[in-house]
Amino acid sequence: xxxxxxxxxxxxxxxxxxxxxxxxxxxxxxxxxxxxxxxxxxxxxxxxxxxxxxxxxxxxxxxxxxxxxxxxxxxxxxxxxxxxxxxxxxxxxxxxxxxxxxxxxxxxxxxxxx
Amino acid sequence: xxxxxxxxxxxxxxxxxxxxxxxxxxxxxxxxxxxxxxxxxxxxxxxxxxxxxxxxxxxxxxxxxxxxxxxxxxxxxxxxxxxxxxxxxxxxxxxxxxxxxxxxxxxxxxxxx
Numbered sequence: 001x002x003x004x005x006x007x008x009x010x011x012x013x014x015x016x017x018x019x020x021x022x023x024x025x026x027x028x029x030x031x032x033x034x035x036x037x038x039x040x041x042x043x044x045x046x047x048x049x050x051x052x053x054x055x056x057x058x059x060x061x062x063x064x065x066x067x068x069x070x071x072x073x074x075x076x077x078x079x080x081x082x083x084x085x086x087x088x089x090x091x092x093x094x095x096x097x098x099x100x101x102x103x104x105x106x107x108x109x110x111x112x113x114x
Numbered sequence: 115x116x117x118x119x120x121x122x123x124x125x126x127x128x129x130x131x132x133x134x135x136x137x138x139x140x141x142x143x144x145x146x147x148x149x150x151x152x153x154x155x156x157x158x159x160x161x162x163x164x165x166x167x168x169x170x171x172x173x174x175x176x177x178x179x180x181x182x183x184x185x186x187x188x189x190x191x192x193x194x195x196x197x198x199x200x201x202x203x204x205x206x207x208x209x210x211x212x213x214x215x216x217x218x219x220x221x222x223x224x225x226x227x
C-alpha cells in the first residue's frame with residue numbers, strides 16, 4: 001500500500017497567489033514525521049518544512065505552512081504569495097519511528113504563471 | 115561550510131557493468147543515506163550509513179552495496195547493472211540518524227544502455 005499519496009500530478013498558480021499541495025499518508029506508528037521537499041530541475045532536494053506527529057501547532061517556515069490534520073492523515077503544503085522561482089517538483093515524505101529514513105510520494109509539479 | 119557533494123554528475127554505462135558513485139557529506143555529519151529516483155517518481159531509500167556501519171536498508175537487491183569511510187564520505191556500488199538502474203542517485207547527510215534535517219547533494223544521473 002502507498003504510504004504517501006500525492007494526488008495532484010501537476011498544478012498551476014498565478015504569481016502572488018496562494019496554492020495548496022495535497023499529501024495524505026498511511027502509518028500505524030504513533031511517532032512519525034512529515035516533510036516537504038522542493039526539487040528544482042537541477043535535481044537537488046531542498047528541505048522546506050517539517051511536522052512531527054506530536055506537534056500540536058501547524059509548522060510554518062516563511063511562506064510555507066503545513067496544514068496538518070492528524071485524524072484525516074493529511075499534511076498539505078500551503079505556499080503563500082507564489083513566486084516564479086517556486087516552479088519546481090514538490091515531494092511529501094514521511095519518516096516512521098526513530099531515524100530519518102524517508103518514504104517519498106510521487107510528487108507534484110508546480111508551475112507559477114506570471 | 116561545504117555542502118553535500120556527489121561525483122560524477124553524469125555517467126553512462128552498459129548492462130552488466132559495475133559502477134561506483136561517491137558522496138562527500140556535509141562537515142560534521144556522520145550519517146549518509148542513499149536514494150534512487152527513477153524518472154517521474156519520488157526517491158526510494160536504498161540504505162543508510164552511520165559511523166561506517168550500515169544502519170538500515172530499503173528494498174534493493176544485494177548487488178547494491180555501500181561503504182562509509184572514516185571521514186564519513188560514502189560510496190554506492192552497483193554490480194551487474196540493469197536497464198532499470200537508470201536513475202538519479204541522491205545522497206543525503208545529517209548530523210545523526212535521529213536528526214530530522216537532511217541535506218541532499220545534487221545527485222548523479224546514471225544511464226544504463
